Amino acid sequence: MRVKKVSQSRKFLWFILPISLVVLGAAAAITPAAAGQTGSVIYKFRGGLDDGSRPYGGLVADQAGNLYGATGIGGDSGHDCYLGAAKKGCGAIFELTPPSVPHGSWSEVLLYSFQGITDGDGPGGPLVFDQAGNLFGTTGGGGSNPGCPNCGTVFELSPPTSEGGVWKETIIHRFAGGLLKPDGAGPNRGLVFDKNGNLYGTTFSGGGPQDIGIVFELSPPTVSGSAWKETVIHRFTNFQNGANPLSGLIIDHGALYGMTNSGGLDCYHNGYSGCGIVYKLTPPATAGDPWSEEVLYRFGQFGLHPDDGTNPEGALIFDALGNLYGTTNSGGGTQCVSYAQCGTVFQLSPPIGGVGPWTETTLWKFAGGSDGSFPQAGLVMDSQGALYGTTPNGGSGWGIVFKLVPPAMPGVSWREQVLHVFGVQRGDGKAPVTALLPVDGIFYGTTEQGGAISPTCYGTCGTVFTVAP
Numbered sequence: 001m002r003v004k005k006v007s008q009s010r011k012f013l014w015f016i017l018p019i020s021l022v023v024l025g026a027a028a029a030i031t032p033a034a035a036g037q038t039g040s041v042i043y044k045f046r047g048g049l050d051d052g053s054r055p056y057g058g059l060v061a062d063q064a065g066n067l068y069g070a071t072g073i074g075g076d077s078g079h080d081c082y083l084g085a086a087k088k089g090c091g092a093i094f095e096l097t098p099p100s101v102p103h104g105s106w107s108e109v110l111l112y113s114f115q116g117i118t119d120g121d122g123p124g125g126p127l128v129f130d131q132a133g134n135l136f137g138t139t140g141g142g143g144s145n146p147g148c149p150n151c152g153t154v155f156e157l158s159p160p161t162s163e164g165g166v167w168k169e170t171i172i173h174r175f176a177g178g179l180l181k182p183d184g185a186g187p188n189r190g191l192v193f194d195k196n197g198n199l200y201g202t203t204f205s206g207g208g209p210q211d212i213g214i215v216f217e218l219s220p221p222t223v224s225g226s227a228w229k230e231t232v233i234h235r236f237t238n239f240q241n242g243a244n245p246l247s248g249l250i251i252d253h254g255a256l257y258g259m260t261n262s263g264g265l266d267c268y269h270n271g272y273s274g275c276g277i278v279y280k281l282t283p284p285a286t287a288g289d290p291w292s293e294e295v296l297y298r299f300g301q302f303g304l305h306p307d308d309g310t311n312p313e314g315a316l317i318f319d320a321l322g323n324l325y326g327t328t329n330s331g332g333g334t335q336c337v338s339y340a341q342c343g344t345v346f347q348l349s350p351p352i353g354g355v356g357p358w359t360e361t362t363l364w365k366f367a368g369g370s371d372g373s374f375p376q377a378g379l380v381m382d383s384q385g386a387l388y389g390t391t392p393n394g395g396s397g398w399g400i401v402f403k404l405v406p407p408a409m410p411g412v413s414w415r416e417q418v419l420h421v422f423g424v425q426r427g428d429g430k431a432p433v434t435a436l437l438p439v440d441g442i443f444y445g446t447t448e449q450g451g452a453i454s455p456t457c458y459g460t461c462g463t464v465f466t467v468a469p
Helices: none
Strands: 039-044 067-071 092-097 107-113 121-123 135-141 153-158 168-174 199-203 214-219 229-235 250-252 255-260 277-282 292-298 324-328 335-337 344-349 359-365 387-391 400-405 415-421 437-439 442-447 463-467
Touching: 168 214, 415 463
Parallel strands: none
Antiparallel strands: 039 463, 067 092, 092 107, 121 135, 135 153, 153 168, 199 214, 214 229, 250 255, 255 277, 277 292, 324 344, 344 359, 387 400, 400 415, 437 442, 442 463
16 A cells, blocks of 8 residues: 655645535526536546545545545455455545646545455545544444444544654444444445534434434544544434435534435335435534434425425535525436436525525426436535536436526526536546535546546546536
């Protein structure tokens, strides 16, 4: 495994936020208006023992412009992660350093390679920095918890204390999961800090007999060297109030906002899954009391063919007025691919005066073809109120980067511009499944596939790309 030398003068960003958030108007969806701007691949993963592959998580940046992320497979584990599987490597954490000369190449090093069951397997969601420059993230598997040896972890990756040293991984929580366990299993999205240094996240399953997920808090040790403390602050136990959170959390004045992929209304009439919800968790006024959940919106308001979108996966964002924005992976009422409904971009507006239901407005319905389809990632917003995101399908079949332009006046529809179409050129990335990262007016992102071809990657290994709108 290659080791990154670190400069002790490097400064880190604790919170990596979207572009400045402003007021957005509401409007109906129409067919897309194409643009022609393109992006470029700045790194192609190779897989194998000396590199990662399949970057499922998003990117985070430090103040020097270095990018950090996780790959779900690859890295120097020295073995396959599962018996009988063709999977090579258990995942890795990487750093990309920008070129020192104009038009030069970015350089990549692996900061850490996961070894599998013992220290975690398959890092997923985006990483987050603390103020000291430590990286925190989750693995969907591994952990060696006696009650559930493959239920996932939360880890800390600490930079070297001296030039030329190695990064150190510490598991700060091993999930216990299981139907009979109160803990969660399968953390697969990012973490968020509060102002006191507590970490919050979600697990897709676990939490008790219903096995439909939790929201957890990890409190840092009060004495150096002691353990972090996990508190399950919410268990999803009622399908009407959400199930199986796939999106990360955002925090506002101590309250947590998120979405579940299922639960809520049974819009498929199957008696079980549901179409997902948007929820708010409010901390208790008295320490030790339970957090309270408020369901802000249940997707699938229009029955078998919901017009409002279904099954959200990406994280939410706020604007300055407190409106929430996000994507849904399906729904929208537009039958675009083999009778599937290809997803939406939505706005959720709080009630005037704080009393009453939140109002959902579908800003865009993806139609497939040259338009995108089935978005999995959240959005970012610029200072003009435009929204930017990715879809892993549509375009040439391998996804797009899109921009949604807000209307100049009420009653006019939002307008879509396709900024980049993936898979058109040989060696391009394919299937972006993570949110964009804005840095100095340029968007950075990852693709799960595309780039270099290797048998250790199940085909292609994935890329890091830029788009300059």
